[in-house]
Amino acid sequence: MEQTLTYRKIDDTVLDTLTPPQRSYWALVALLFAGVLMGAGCWIYQILVGIGVGGQNNPVHWGTYLINFVFWVGIAHSGTLISAILHLFRAGWRNPIARAAETMTVFAVCTAGLFPFIHLGRVWLVFYMLPIPNQRTLWPNFQSPLMFDVVAISTYLTVSSLFWYTGMLPDLAIIRDRAVGVRRKIFTVLALGWTGEFEIWRHYTRGYLFFAALATPLVISVHSVVSWDFALSVVPGWHTTIFAPYFVAGAIHSGLAMVVTLMIPLRLIFKYEAIITDRVLESVAKTIVFTGLIVAFAYATEIFMAWYSRNPVEMETFRWRALGDYALEYWIMVTCNTIIPLFLLFKKVRTNIRVLFVISLLVNVGMWYERFVIIIGSVAHDFLPHAWGLYSPSLIEFGIMIGSFCLFFFLFVLFVKHMPSVSMTEMKETLHEGASHAG
Amino acid sequence: MPADTVSIMGVFSSEHRAASAIDGLRETPWTIERVHSPIPSHAIEHALEPPRSRVSWFTLAGGIVGFFSGFLLAAFTSLRWSLIVSGKPVVALVPFFIVGFEFTILFAVLGNVLGLISQARLPRFDTQPGYDERFSGGHFGVLARCSAGEQEELARFLEENGAEIKTDF
Structure with a gap:
């Protein structure tokens, strides 16, 4: 399919997506914005009334705010995985989806970054976590994994945003050169005066390579750090050394599923079939099978280690997960994350776009429930039976959660209609260097 | 010319x-x-x-500065508290290495960007x-x-x- 593409066809296909949108587009934007306002309203209500309007209470103090935080950080990971790691490995199927995946990363980190603020309750005291001189001479304690998290997430947001923007520079110049009026002026500034001069390319390719090389260990470290928020405590079900690789694999699993969830409608609406080919989606589907198997191995290892340790508290925690009050959530997690992706082993399934889309949605659901099972399940049922208790989110929490999903999709929908959602330059790089590719 | x-x-x-x-x-x-x-x-x-390209030197310099900045920041804030918990050292190598690592990546990337825009002479708005x-x-x-x-x-x-x-x- 890619062989039929030319430089001009790539430019035309992507630039066609930037034409003035129809009313239905603005209706969707308005709907998502209403969802964002609803979430913001719930947060404002919580700030005015107090954190007690959420469902968190003894013994479950980490509810949907932390579930959504981990969920969105996880989603953010595959963008960098696809863009950086596959760039280093020179995987050709990366190029059509790298831009959208990087965009997903940036917006997912922004969404995730809101939840620690929301969870704080007294959000105006957030500066306590920043290492700034103050009259109380109180400094953040970097021995706490929560402080590792502040550093890691801030770094990840900065690095992924710079990686995303730097990668867009040549494409912004393409838009600039075809724009007129105010739009041309805006893109002239955004493109930083990019001219495709070889002297610029010489430094750019070197810098981009280092971006990828630095983002790769970062992506692994960030979700490891998120896992240590849990693993460095002594709570049964959390205090385990497998958490870092388990979280990283889960993050990649959920991120890949979200990539498919976003790519399939994008391909359909923007007529990207010649760029985001069936082969590209099939490659992502195969990777989902692989990450699903790693996640399944992690689930099995947790249970095995609990049994092998003969620690009664650990054994009870995992028995209760599978058979206790949250058994339904546990089995949703297992089914959606490990069993359903196995259907992608069949070529007929993974090449059926509709089925692939449904499976990607189910993996997203399963990964949300994985965070529910880990976060809620462990503290709801830890050492002391008299301290056990159940948790259910309040309406305010649901409002904020729905608002966060609306925020992510609101930003993404705005982006894809105003910026190049496929990297034209990287697509050109994948083409055979023929003699008449100028179209 | x-x-x-x-x-x-x-x-x-x-x-x-x-x-x-x-x-x-x-x-x-x-x-x-x-x-x-x-x-x-x-x-x-x-x-x-x-x-x-000399961009890599900027990246390397950023990474080195970043590691020591992160590690020393964590050590400094810990020394300001100076509380011994469970007999563990106030300046603890393992957790502070994590902070150092994250700062290494952050500053290396900032150095990389600085190297890129200075070497490629961006932004340039003259035609x-x-x-x-x-x-x-x-x-x-x-x-x-x-x-x-x-x-x-x-x-x-x-x-x-x-x-x-x-x-x-």
């Missing part, structure tokens, strides 16, 4: 023709001023044989003479300079290599 010289832009629709023209130009007394390309072309890189908007799409440009008397000869050379000639800038 000396007063008795002229610049001619050759616009190529093919990467290989542009690379071939560059190869040929390097064997002549004419000077290659600039080359434009819509992609990072290996063929053009081989033809130009440019020196290695470059001879720039053609097709260069961002699918065409390649080679701007060459020669003495005023050799203008026709240079133009013919570029045309023979498949270029469309631009002199009106």
